[in-house]
Amino acid sequence: MPQVKTEPAPDPDSSEPLVKVRRIHRRDLNRTWEFLKLVFREVNRTTVEFQRPTSKKRFLERYEEKGVEQLLFVITVDRKEQIVGYAECAEDIIGADSWMNERYFRNREMHPLFVEELAVHPSYQGRGLGSFVMDQLEHLARVRGCSHLVLEVAENNERALQFYKARSFAKLDAAIFMAKKVVNDAEILPPRPLSASRK
Numbered sequence: 001m002p003q004v005k006t007e008p009a010p011d012p013d014s015s016e017p018l019v020k021v022r023r024i025h026r027r028d029l030n031r032t033w034e035f036l037k038l039v040f041r042e043v044n045r046t047t048v049e050f051q052r053p054t055s056k057k058r059f060l061e062r063y064e065e066k067g068v069e070q071l072l073f074v075i076t077v078d079r080k081e082q083i084v085g086y087a088e089c090a091e092d093i094i095g096a097d098s099w100m101n102e103r104y105f106r107n108r109e110m111h112p113l114f115v116e117e118l119a120v121h122p123s124y125q126g127r128g129l130g131s132f133v134m135d136q137l138e139h140l141a142r143v144r145g146c147s148h149l150v151l152e153v154a155e156n157n158e159r160a161l162q163f164y165k166a167r168s169f170a171k172l173d174a175a176i177f178m179a180k181k182v183v184n185d186a187e188i189l190p191p192r193p194l195s196a197s198r199k
């Protein structure tokens, strides 16, 4: 007989909140944006690329884009719902501003689920929530027949990098941001004495 996979029943004695996953609604957009700003405030201080949509306008546009899946992970505190996690993914490379080359994946017979965002509220990090978000994304990839999860992470976002490595993510042939120090010269030349008068 095939095994039926069931979720573990919540422990009624546990005082820990239950985290639920649901799809985002239009009415959630403002507070989700506030949530993302909070999560990425620290990360964006040190990374060369923004690790979240660069503007609220861009974030709001994502909601309208076809094929983008936005998931909220929520708990209820004092009868009020609180966002504690967020995931965004798509089967296609979305947005004219993406640097991703679709041919790279096609040539390798990869059918990725692109993970655009993965975020856990700073006060709830280190409690297994990120693992839950990742499990949900992997589950989506599996049920949709995707072959890989593909994401981008800054090398100096060490916590996230460790998190992905511990979950069997390996580096692709991705861009490395390089910089070379340029020795500067002043545009304006220094003062120069006039020659003695020839008169």
Ligand SMILES: CC(C)(COP(=O)(O)OP(=O)(O)OC[C@H]1O[C@@H](n2cnc3c(N)ncnc32)[C@H](O)[C@@H]1OP(=O)(O)O)[C@@H](O)C(=O)NCCC(=O)NCCS
Binding pocket: 039, 040, 043, 051, 118, 119, 120, 121, 124, 125, 126, 127, 128, 129, 130, 131, 132, 152, 153, 154, 157, 159, 160, 162, 163, 166
């Ligand atoms: C990366 C991130 C999603 C992980 O979420 P999380 O809820 O902390 O994840 P978990 O609790 O499931 O696992 C965290 C891991 O870090 C470890 N950890 C816990 N507390 C930690 C801490 N203070 N510092 C470093 N590692 C810690 C845990 O032991 C666990 O280890 P494991 O990988 O061996 O399981 C979360 O840190 C985050 O949202 N960061 C900011 C946004 C971000 O950078 N997103 C990724 C952009 S690409």
